[in-house]
Amino acid sequence: MKRDSIAMKRILARRFVIAMAVIGITSAISVAAVFTQLRKVERDARLINISGRQRMLSQRIALLSVLVDEKQNAAQLATIDSLEACLHAMAKAHAELSADSKSSSIRQELFQGPVGLDQLVPQYLAAAQQVVEQKGTTDDIALVESMATKGVLLGKLDAVVAAYEAEYDSRKMGWLISLEIVLLAVSFLAIGAVAWFVFRPVVKLVSSSLESLERTNAELTEFSYRISHDLRAPVVSCLGIVALAGDALAEKDWETSQAAIEHIRKSLVRLSATTEDIVGLIRQRLTDVSPETFKLTDVVNESVESLRHLPDFDKVDLQIDCPQELELRTKRVYVKQTIENLLSNAVKYRDPDMGISKVIISAKVEARDCHITVADNGLGIDENYRERVFSMFQRFHPRVSFGSGLGLYLVKQNATSLAGAVEYIPNEKGSTFKFSFPTMGA
Structure with missing residues (x-):
């Protein structure tokens, strides 16, 4: 039982860690997705801004080119400086936009296609540079102004801006929202899994533990009372009879003395049986038994041999119907102890009015469970007591055989320890x- 409890704790801990890991991973992915989208939004906004500024720079360069002349005053020098700054900014921005155009077939066509911006912008910048170097000749100024206002340059630049805006609008936050919904669903599923596979078993385990604790407390109370009575009663009886035997011996009443000694012997036998059952019960509760592989017929034969000393055993027709090659892997000691208890009861509580009683021990395997049956034609159990068959200290035929009343209770505990069950079936x-119990152990 202790080993099963430890295994269950490990399973629940493993499930909890996995569920928490899933929730943590989905949360991390969600945060990463948000940051990724924010970076993309920031990048898209920057590129849209750059592409829009290219259009503005093309117009400003045209305007500044018109203002350039051969004068050498301060205003003219400032105009030339502004024009050169615009040329540098436009060239730098074009290089960045041209490199980014490979990520979109539409923008790649605008930049690298026939009469694309990779051709137009350098031509435009070269013409504007000529204006700076030649101090504003009429032909250069006219070329710059024509390309900026009447040529395809402005249209291409507008198309680039429109392409970036269209891509941004199509992307926007749609995919992020979809991802967030998926991750949220995964998180809820993980939480549901935690509730179902971790907290639900924990609640069942706690509830089962509380029920077991209440049952154990009730059994302990009864156990304490009955033990104090069943252990004390034979001792008190023996003390009284010892005094009687002493008086009989003093009077040389040998018959009375022998009867007293026989009564003392029977009381001590009952006390020994009760003590043995109590020790067995305590050992069963405290010992962590390991599974073994064994043949069932070996255990049955050992159990039969251990009980041949019982009174009237020779008046029982014992029939054994077990597959010779049936091998089990489970806690052998509990199987043997259970067979011994059931067979012992069948012998002790045989019908004394019958010459030869019949006891049948049979076994079979169905659906990976082993079913052992012990049937007899003895005294049976009165219908009024059948609900208490497997309770502690239940004696159904005390006049026939005075047992401890723990045998069938111990059988029930053994079945539980083997992850199995025991059932009482009244016969006519x-x-x-x-x-x-399972054939491959509990």
């Missing part, structure tokens, strides 16, 4: 107990 005459 006698009883049948069906003990089931």
Whole structure:
């Protein structure tokens, strides 16, 4: 049980870590996606701004070219400086936009296609540079003005701006919203998975533990009371009979003395049986038993041999119907202890009015579960007691055999330890107990 509890804790911890990792990863992806989109928006806005500024620079260069003449005054020098600054800015911006044009077939056509901007802009800048160097000849100024206002340059620059704006509008935040929805759905699924695969089992585990604790407390209360009674009663009885035996011996009443000694012997046998069952129960609770691989027939035969000393065992027709080659892997000691308890009860509570009683031990495997059945035609269990068959300290035939009342309770505990079950099936005459557990261990 302890090993199963540790395994369950590890499974729940592993599930929780996986779920938290999924939530963490989706959150990280969400944040990364937002930052990526923000960077793209920032880049798109910058490129739209640059492309729009190219159009403005083309017009400003044309205007400044018209103002350039051969005068050498301060105003003329300022005009030339402004024109050169505009030429430098436009050339630099063109280089960046031309490099970025490869990411779009539309912009690539505008820049590198026939009469594209990669051809027009250098021509335009060269003409404007001539204006600066020749101090404004009429032909150069006319060429610059014509390219900026009447040629295809302005149209191409407008087309670039429109292309960037169209791409931005088509992209905008749509994909980010879609991604966020997907990530949100994944997060909710992860939270749902945590609730279903972690918190739900935890709640069931806690609820089961509380029920088990309440049941254990109730059993402990009854156990304490019954133990104090069942251990004390034989001792008190023996003390009284010892005094009687002493008086009988003093009077040389050998018959009374022998009867007293026999009574003491029976009381001590009952005390020994009760003590043995209590020790077995405590050992079953505290010991962490490991699974073993074994043949069921070996365990059945060992159990039979260990009980041959019981009174009236020779009056039982014992039939064993178990597959010879049936191998199991489970906690062997619990299987053996259960078979011994059930067989012992079948022998002890045989019908004394019958010459030969019949007990059948059979086994079969169905759906990877082993089913062991012990059936007898003995005294059976009264219908009024059947709900308490597997409770502690239940004695159904105390006049026939005074047991501890823990045997069937121990059978139930063994079945639970094997992740199995035990069932009582009343017969028309006698009883049948069906003990089931997984063939490959618990």
